[in-house]
Amino acid sequence: MHDKTLTELAAGLQAGEFSSRELCQSALDRIQRLDGDLNSFISVTTEQALADADAADQARAAGDAAALAGLPLALKDIFCTQGVRTSCGSKMLDSFVAPYDATVVEKIRQAGGVSLGKTNMDEFAMGSSNENSFYGPVKNPWDLSAVPGGSSGGSAAAVAAGLVPAALGTDTGGSIRQPAAFCGITGLKPTYGRVSRYGMVAYASSLDQGGPMARTAADCALLLETIAGHDVRDSTSVARVVPDYSAELDTSLAGLKIGLPKEYFGDGLDPEVETAVREAIKVYESLGAKVCEVSLPHTHLAIPAYYVIAPAEASSNLSRYDGVRFGHRCEDPTDLEDLYKRTRAEGFGEEVKRRILIGTHTLSEGFFDAYYLKAQQVRRLIRQDFLDAFDEVDVLMGPTAPTPAFDLGAQKDPVSMYLQDIYTIAVNLAGIPGISVPAGFAGNRPVGLQVLAPHFAEAQLLGVAHQFQQATDWHLKRPAFGKEMA
Amino acid sequence: MMQWETVIGLEVHVQLATQSKIFSGASTAFGAEPNTQACAVDLGMPGVLPVLNENAVAMAVKFGLAVDAEIPETSLFERKNYFYPDLPKGYQTSQMAQPIVGPGKVEITLDDGSTRSVRIHHAHLEEDAGKSLHEDYHGMTGIDLNRAGTPLLEIVSEPDMRSAKEAVAYIKALHAIVTYLGISDGNMAEGSMRCDVNVSVRPKGQAAFGTRAEIKNVNSFRFVEKAIAFEVERQIELIEDGGQVVQETRLFDPERDETRGMRTKEEANDYRYFPCPDLLPVTLDGAYVDHQRALMPELPSEKRRRFENQLGLSAYDAGVLASSRAMAEYFEAVKDVCGDAKQAANWVQGELSANLNRENLEIGDSPVTAEQLGGLIQRVMDDTISGKAAKQVFQALWDGEEDSADAIIEARGLKQVTDTGAIEGMIDQVIADSPVQVAQYREADESKRGKMIGYFVGQVMKASRGTANPQQVNSLLKQKLDQA
Amino acid sequence: MAIEHADVLRAAHLARVGLSEDEATGYVDDLSRILKMVDQLQAVDTQDIIPLAHPLDATQRLRPDEVTEHSQRERFQACAPAVTDGLYLVPRVVE
Structure with missing residues (x-):
């Protein structure tokens, strides 16, 4: 059962092959038996999940099954869930039981989806390896000595290990796509504004976007249909009709124009990753697509611009964690300064503090123009690179990450860790959608193919990914981890 | 003796009379139980987001039109970052670089009826903070966030006022405008209008401004006058004694009628303003502005x-x-x-x-x-x-x-008797009853008669218990007395 | 632009993050390398480029002025560290 896709499980439920309770119970058992080694969950909500599963079974019996009725999934612990701890991977929120649901959580519930729990992540979504979690690192099910990627590493590992068929993640600089690539699953970052951010703990508000992580593009389409759409509670969410993504998956690729950004195939790209990606592109050519080289000339500035904008927004977004209304508070503060400084020194991990300090510094007097304004100007240039490229081609393709998953503890220097996001970060700055699709292996570790499309072209993106998965079986490969368990 | 000139500029915070808060659907009503009107957005809980209240925008635009200000097509919300317990998010959502109301002017009327104009530098929308309650809660301060997120229009004047009286006239003019427009209840006692007063002095004739002190939260017309009077005297004395005015924030103590420096360490503020990424640029086209204009009283x-x-x-x-x-x-x-x-x-x-x-x-x-x-x-x-x-x-x-x-x-029974017949009857009776006075009257000079007739009027009014029309009584009496 | 020990202490104070001297020294080193990477931005000519704050060229939607939220004080304060009589408590504030 744990090898099946959401779509297959939905069919099984519909055909009465198993009940949602059986399905969810089996997944919960698997989590209990395997997650000790993976650490992909921060909280497992067994009772609530089984109650929801029963409710879904009853609804189905009454002929009232919604799109995700009875299907188990997991939520990155960045989405607020009413009555359930929402930690964001931080000691700061270890005690925070959210009094409300995030909009996407509400939508999942309304569609009958059953959350089994909250997945591990880099603290406040800051990281590319999931090593920055207060709850400890997550292991990559393909190789327990490797990282799963980050920041949605728990969601990626849980799906890859067959603990859940799908999960939600968030992507601020690659946090859905890079762990999807490292764990050999499919992960979609939608267009900025496509999915509501309400109730999603903010890291960098102008870059954050929630999205689906699953085995297949078809499953991602099913989830995106559920969570996308305008939300009156999010000023940055876009009032635009949500297409029927599932219905558009089979659009033919004949004549599709694929651009390969030459900057995505340069120095620092692992040869095995490059080989896998080039093989994948050949598959597309065999499906009737045309391939050409394009240039995104400001690519090298994406990481510098991101490390001004994201920390600046984060430094302000994280000021609310002050020990007054919720979350961690230091013992016996002597005065207000002590309350703030000790609470925040104790509650935040090292990487979070690093980014708060960088953001505070670059916004401060005398530095604002040189850093923040400059980065926003460069952000426009980076977006323009994509707009220009999409005048020439329909989609862009390249590697999701320059290397396969690296070893736990291998990246000690923050800057070299940041450089891991070289191919994903510009996408967030531009606000366009991107998907990572399993495309082979480098040694025993998966490789992801990244496909990018213009703003709001998720239907095309999902179709392009789905057609590839009809022609290949990389997305069907399963790690040895947990295989002995049915 | 050196002649001094006072220079005053004001920042007036006006609470807008919206039903709900500027970025949330919580009520703005005054006086509720602590924290019962602070919703998740006002509390700055994790993941919540602001959405702008259309009425706050409309009210700001109306104010702008009332002071002949330019209404820019695009305005921006920014974050002003600082830590304080009554500021839940650690930043105040405000406007700086691109406020909703541009430069304008207000006509003020002084006590002698003369008018003059005070320039408005700009006015911007922002959210109010909560309140710190300093009564002793086990040695702690209590925080009530009901007020957090109430819309404020901060109206910033140019340093155009030259006396406390002008400053008061300016605040009164603003008060009249906002209450006329119905955009604020103008209740200063409840904090609906709060003033920060910037005061400096300079030798008369000098072009450059002196160093200013900012007096925070002066919340009545009378206090504004007193605070300025005290502050001007303090600064002049200080300079005349060879000292220098320090740029600082001071508080007005209404019990002692004096201002004093704030006890908290005045550290160099660095608010790190930057565009709020949770809010998009506000664009107001000409049609919108015209529509608001049409709605103005x-x-x-x-x-x-x-x-x-x-x-x-x-x-x-x-x-x-x-x-x-x-x-x-x-x-x-x-x-x-x-x-x-x-x-x-x-x-x-x-x-x-x-x-x-x-x-x-x-x-x-x-x-x-x-x-x-x-x-x-x-x-x-x-x-x-x-x-x-x-x-x-x-x-x-x-x-x-x-x-x-x-x-x-x-x-x-206060109705005046205006029936000529009835009045004539009373007059005839009075004339009949007062032969001596009648004789005196008739012998008197024309010039003295005016005064003497008062006696007869009084008698007639008395007889009518005050209900006879005095003008009528007067003219009929004159006729009758002058006849003979 | 180089970052000095004093800059880190200043940022830490503005951000109200308590740092020991040793921690501050470590951050000087980290932040210096990050800013060195960021400094690549300075090489680009961005004259006349309008800063981009949001990836989409959208404008703010306005919300009707209606009271839609009602008191949930008990729920919201259930996760508060220190509360008395409905008030959040902080160490004494002196003005």
């Missing part, structure tokens, strides 16, 4: 001019009556009932204001309605009652004896 300066030019009131009367929307509306209602602007003005500013002042009431709380007062004035104008009786009727209306002037006149 007549403003105090326009009203004053109309009262003077069309209703023929004196500049002083027009100024007083137009000073508040409630006063002007009351006056106009009285005028509409009685049909005479001058009579209405006299009664509103005379008898009514005297009674209101004595009992410390606002015009909105007047026990005498505009309809009642208008009805009373009608009865004076159509000679139904005498002016003297009218005062009695007013007092009876004030005391709530009857619903209308007519009912009181009826009940108390």
Whole structure:
């Protein structure tokens, strides 16, 4: 059962092959038996999940099954869930039981989806390896000595290990796509504004976007249909009709124009990753697509611009964690300064503090123009690179990450860790959608193919990914981890 | 002796009279139990987001139009970052680089009736903070966030005022504008209008400004005047004693009528303003601005001019009556009932204001309605009652004896006797009863008769118990006495 | 632009993050390398380029002025560290 896709499980439920309770119970058992080694969950909500599963079974019996009725999934612990701890991977929120649901959580519930729990992540979504979690690192099910990627590493590992068929993640600089690539699953970052951010703990508000992580593009389409759409509670969410993504998956690729950004195939790209990606592109050519080289000339500035904008927004977004209304508070503060400084020194991990300090510094007097304004100007240039490229081609393709998953503890220097996001970060700055699709292996570790499309072209993106998965079986490969368990 | 000139600029925070907060759907009502009107957005809980209240925007635009300001097509919300317990998110959502209201001007009226113009630098929208309650909670301070997120319009003037009186006139003018527009209740006691006053002094004739002190949170017209007076004297004394004014924030202590430096360490503030990524640029096109303009009521300066030019009131009367929307509306209602602007003005500013002042009431709380007062004035104008009786009727209306002037006149029998026959009868009787006085009158010089007739008028009025029309009595008496 | 020890202490104070001297020294080193990477931005000519704050060229939607939220004080304060009589408590604030 744990090898099946959401779509297959939905069919099984519909055909009465198993009940949602059986399905969810089996997944919960698997989590209990395997997650000790993976650490992909921060909280497992067994009772609530089984109650929801029963409710879904009853609804189905009454002929009232919604799109995700009875299907188990997991939520990155960045989405607020009413009555359930929402930690964001931080000691700061270890005690925070959210009094409300995030909009996407509400939508999942309304569609009958059953959350089994909250997945591990880099603290406040800051990281590319999931090593920055207060709850400890997550292991990559393909190789327990490797990282799963980050920041949605728990969601990626849980799906890859067959603990859940799908999960939600968030992507601020690659946090859905890079762990999807490292764990050999499919992960979609939608267009900025496509999915509501309400109730999603903010890291960098102008870059954050929630999205689906699953085995297949078809499953991602099913989830995106559920969570996308305008939300009156999010000023940055876009009032635009949500297409029927599932219905558009089979659009033919004949004549599709694929651009390969030459900057995505340069120095620092692992040869095995490059080989896998080039093989994948050949598959597309065999499906009737045309391939050409394009240039995104400001690519090298994406990481510098991101490390001004994201920390600046984060430094302000994280000021609310002050020990007054919720979350961690230091013992016996002597005065207000002590309350703030000790609470925040104790509650935040090292990487979070690093980014708060960088953001505070670059916004401060005398530095604002040189850093923040400059980065926003460069952000426009980076977006323009994509707009220009999409005048020439329909989609862009390249590697999701320059290397396969690296070893736990291998990246000690923050800057070299940041450089891991070289191919994903510009996408967030531009606000366009991107998907990572399993495309082979480098040694025993998966490789992801990244496909990018213009703003709001998720239907095309999902179709392009789905057609590839009809022609290949990389997305069907399963790690040895947990295989002995049915 | 050096001659000093005072330079004053004001930042006035006006709480806008919206139903809900600027970025959330929580109520803005005053006086609720602590933290019962602070929703997840106001509390800055994780993951929540702001959405802008359309009415706050409309109100700011109306204010801008009222002060002849430019309304830029695009305005931006920014974050002002600092830590304070009454500021839940660790930043205040405000506007700096691109405020919603650009430069404008306000006409102020001084006590002598002269007017002048004070320039507005800009006005911007922002969210209010909560309140710190310093009563002792186990040695701690309590935080109530009900007020957090209440929309504020911060109106920043140029340093155009040269005396405390001008500053007060400016605040009064703003108060009149915002209450006229209905965009604020203007209740200073509840903090609906709060002023930060920037004061400096310079030798008369010097172009450069002196170093200013900012006096925070001065919350009544009277305190503004006192705070400035104290501060000006302090600064002059300081300089004349060889000292220097330090740029600092000071607090006004209304109990001692003095300002003093704040005890907290004045650290160099670095608010790290940057565009709020949770809010998008606000764009207001010409059609929107025109629509708001069409919804605006007549403003105090326009009203004053109309009262003077069309209703023929004196500049002083027009100024007083137009000073508040409630006063002007009351006056106009009285005028509409009685049909005479001058009579209405006299009664509103005379008898009514005297009674209101004595009992410390606002015009909105007047026990005498505009309809009642208008009805009373009608009865004076159509000679139904005498002016003297009218005062009695007013007092009876004030005391709530009857619903209308007519009912009181009826009940108390105050109706003037205007029937010539009846008055003549009383006159004949008085003349018959006063042979000595009649003889004296008739012998007297024409020039002295005017004075002597008073006696006869008094007797007739007495005989009529005050109900005879005095003018009628006078002229009939004159006729009869002069006849023989 | 180089970052000095004093800059880190200043940022830490503005951000109200308590740092020991040793920690501050470590951050000087980290932040210096990050800013060195960021400094690549300075090489680009961005004259006349309008800063981009949001990836989409959208404008703010306005919300009707309606009260839609009602008191949930008990729920919201259930996760508060220190509360008395409905008030959040902080160490004494002196003005």
